[in-house]
Amino acid sequence: MNLLTEENRKRIGNRLFYVALLIELILMIAEKSEYYFDFESYVFRVTFALTVLAVVIKRHDKKQWLLIVAVWVFTFICYRITGRNELLRFSTFVMAAQNINLGKTMKATFWINLTGFVAIALLAVTGIMGDVYKVMDYGRGNENELRYVFGFGHPNTLWGCVYALMLLWLWVYGSKARLWMWGVLLGLLLLVGKLTASRTALAIGLFTFVLGLIVRYATGIGRKKIIYVLTSLVTPVFCVAFSTWASSVGYIPRYEFGHPWYTVVTWIDENLNNRLQNIYRDTAKHAGSLQTWKLFSDKESFEYFDMGWVRLFYWYGIIPAALIALLVIAFIYLCYRQRDAWTLILILSLSIYTVIEATFVSVYIGRNMLLPVLGVYIGYYLERMRNDSKS
Incomplete structure (x- = not known):
């Protein structure tokens, strides 16, 4: 035998x-x-x-x-x-x-994540481990800003975990979810958005929610080639282009007051909680700014910052990051072959989210x-x- x-x-x-x-x-x-x-x-x-x-x-x-x-x-x-x-x-x-x-794997992943994240929140609420909220300056000029963390250390981390659960729920249950379930999800997103005050991340979450509703109730949309083509134009093309631009304008003399682009750059930067200028200002060697990008990165490029696509190019290099971008396009093509609009939603949402947050550019496979x-x-x-x- x-x-x-x-x-x-x-x-x-x-x-x-x-x-x-x-x-x-x-x-x-x-x-x-x-x-x-x-x-x-x-x-x-x-x-x-x-x-x-x-x-x-x-x-x-x-x-x-x-x-x-x-x-x-x-x-x-x-x-x-x-x-x-x-x-x-x-x-x-x-x-x-x-x-x-795959179905059982994704379902198990959802429930393991949900169990773990609820346990973290319960440990904080019962006073065993972690804070329920933190009062500090979150980069908005208010030293006494109160935002809830529920044991996750930072409000953006709390939001990121709820966001990950939403994405997993969409993939596992979205195609069969009833309207009342969508209502509960919307209420949860708005509540967590209020508690964490993560404005841009909440906007991306609501955008993802709307896409999920469309795919759930617009019969046959997953078979339309156009949605896969449009997604590939947003991610990685737009996401990479915007991130490349953002890494070049943080705080460079040509964008100082009086330059025609000053108002535009300042408006974008303020709405992204100073992420553009922080790329340039947060470290002495301006880690993440365009001049620090290399074809292949090096062992000295280890700093952390929020913008995920920028981190991808900074940590690994232009060639590896470009190949990853091509892999994303290939992934979208594979979704088209499977007529899988739910995975397409996750790819699109994660790519946009990664423009402003580096949660998913990480050493953690999970x-x-x-x-x-x-x-x-x-x-x-x-x-x-x-x-x-x-x-």
Whole structure:
């Protein structure tokens, strides 16, 4: 009896992936709280080893192996140059997701996130760990501004977790949700938006909510090619273009008072809570501003700031970030092949959100709920190509 049949290899590989995903989700939830854990790098090594094993155990043809090895070589080179191993870890995680049960995986991810985030809030409310609210200057010139955090350390972190739950809910339950469920979701978004005072993030959340309603009740819209084309123009094209511009105008002499663009830049900057000028002003070497971008980043480019697409180019380099942008376009194409408007909503919303917040440009795999979807859809496409070559 051959224990390493293709079916058994797939089953073993999938179980390894599920274990890695569970560990990553628990680690991400712990990081969202005010609990300090000092052994993250060791946990990342364990989950990376699990996903490598999952990739190796699963069956691949020669062309697929060439692609896998090429990705590993490129991301390993990026790691050696920048000292950051996220591209290697994330790409391996995506490749390990091939053939998983996507519906059950996303549903489990939603409920694990919901349980963890509720636990963080309850620990804060009961006084066990974390603050319910914080009074400080959040960059708006008010030193006594009160915003609620419910154990998440910062109001934007609280909002980001509710936002992630909304995206997961849309993917898992949106297509069958009744109107009253949409009403509850809207009320929750408005309540959390009020408590956290995260204005721009709330606007993106409401925009996503409207898109979800349209896809839910506009029958057949997911089969329209135009929505996939329009999404690819917004993300990554517009998101990258705006972020590139933003990284060049933070506080540069040609945009000082009296310049024709001064009013426009100032208005945008004020509505983004000074994110443009902070890229230039927050560090002595102006980390994240356009002059700090390189074809490949380096081990000295480690500073944090809010704008996510800018961080992507700064942390990893122009070439890796450009390839990621192309991968997003490819992902949109795969959604079109699947006629999957729900994943399309998540791609669009996350890309716009990442312009202003870097929550999803992170070392934590568990933050990005789209990685398993990407892995499965790439698997579908490669399998289809293999079958077409046989026919």
